[in-house]
Amino acid sequence: MDIPAVVIDRLPLYARVLESLEHEGQALVSSKELGKRLGVTPAQIRKDLSYFGRFGKQGRGYNVHHLSGELRNILGLDRPWRIALVGIGQLGRAILGYQGFSPQGFKIVLAFDSNPVIIGREIAGLKVRDVAQLERELERQPVDIGIVAVPEGNAQEVIDALVRSNVQSILNYAPMAAQAPPGVHIKRIDPVLALQSMTYYLKDTQVAPLAAS
């Protein structure tokens, strides 16, 4: 069976709410309550979960601890994942310093850049390697995920190199639609693109001319 990608995208949110409920000591939860917390219809939650199994009990709801574990297993969150980060500029350094990855099992194990000034330097405990050696290094030390934090103009070539190294999941911080062969999953994450689509809805309600400040 082929599960819609939108469903997969919602699962991490479900998993996170369930973890909260677990910490709050709640044993059972209904699709209605989960839906309220998530801003999603109860039917959608039941339908989404039904792709993977029958986790609930009629008349009762879902066992929070059990469902949480099932989702973590389905998503692979119960295992560690290795990441190569490409691009150690301002953004790359922020990503390297970000404390939110490792508690969730994501570990950046390789860092690459093209700037000779920082190649060889150690940043946040990781030696920066030459991106020209990316394929060679990934052969020696494979990773599961690539994070691309290079300028837009270089992102496609970096992604191509990652794909040649059999990296199948890529998080792309460059504001462009990257091309990749089928089987490779790319997610774009760009705050400017996100803002640029929201301004569409703001056009007629702009609060004040900037010059007035």
Next chain:
Amino acid sequence: MDIPAVVIDRLPLYARVLESLEHEGQALVSSKELGKRLGVTPAQIRKDLSYFGRFGKQGRGYNVHHLSGELRNILGLDRPWRIALVGIGQLGRAILGYQGFSPQGFKIVLAFDSNPVIIGREIAGLKVRDVAQLERELERQPVDIGIVAVPEGNAQEVIDALVRSNVQSILNYAPMAAQAPPGVHIKRIDPVLALQSMTYYLKDTQVAPLAAS
């Protein structure tokens, strides 16, 4: 007419490619060529654009400069936008220091935090204000957009305060589904959630146990 949100989300990508083409000096572009660059079908591009007008010429294609300008106008990218940033921790500082907003017309004009140690300090040229005063400050100096970079547990209350201050567009860095009244647009941007959905597809192809490193 009500234009699908997915269409609005694609427009910034179109606008960006058109700007590249403009800089490359290309005068005309067909939906086929645009589609190739963007990994989108030509029909989708034509359909998307047709929601807003008839910008092309049959037999020729689209005038790059003209279409670029139309899209910038449709999205409101030809105007400056004011932003309030809430949460000046590690992430908030990275956002404050990010050079990518202002070239696109996004200007952070207010910074808030709840930590007494940094309230009053100046960071990246902006005085950090007390988040408890958010509504008062936004009354004096309205903004168009709010960026929320506070911990998950505080994000909803911050969003509620922004909404009370008539902020209608919010970029939320917290990894949760925030609630807001209709008319308010929230986009979530969280790298961990993005990774957590990609691992679903990786489950059976994990490269190596992390312990082996």
Next chain:
DNA sequence: ATCTGTGAAGCACTTCACAGCG
């Protein structure tokens, strides 16, 4: 001949509504 703009068809996701179980 080429390429747009667009109704109509096709496809995919969401919601409904209810049988069935606890």
Next chain:
DNA sequence: CGCTGTGAAGTGCTTCACAGAT
């Protein structure tokens, strides 16, 4: 009686395919 799991209906986005313009 409450709540899940799920076919079926509903809705909305994407793709097709072609008339029409250059």
